[in-house]
Amino acid sequence: MELKHSDKESFSNFWKEEISDSFFFQIHRIKRAIFRRTNALMNDAGITLQLEQLPLLMILHHNSLSQRELSDKTMRDKSSILRSITALEKKNLVEVVKDKSDKRKNIVSLTSEGITLAKSIRTLMKKAEEEVMSVFTPKEKMEALNAVRSYADKLELL
Secondary structure, three states: OOOOHHHHHHHHHHHHHHHHOOHHHHHHHHHHHHHHHHHHHHHHOOOOOOHHHHHHHHHHOOOOEEHHHHHHHHOOOHHHHHHHHHHHHHOOOEEEEEOOOOOOOEEEEEOHHHHHHHHHHHHHHHHHHHHHHOOOOHHHHHHHHHHHHHHHHHHHOO
């Protein structure tokens, strides 16, 4: 079915006013470009992880945390965290043990395989960022980083 001229014009106006000029949409486009490049590099390296599992590995690379702390840090619900942890556990990337001081808590830690993988992913993420950011001049990179950091700092106060 062919759109009438007025329908095409209406959609064009909607796109311009409601979507393309949206701050959220532009941030989404940036995120998508970075994730697309990171995923390609991970696939080339034979790393098969779900996107939502990645932050857990990177966070746990620095220290072990409870499932609740992982939920808080990633802003994901407990059941979603549990699914990711279970999947990572099956791949022998994390181990879960009861907290010695509070048996109600489960502490999640990276295994040696998980540590090795987290290091590899960090290297790939840096490479992806360098490739994506290579389209900017050094001055534009610094301006973009400062602007985005400032926005993130302000939005975290909400």
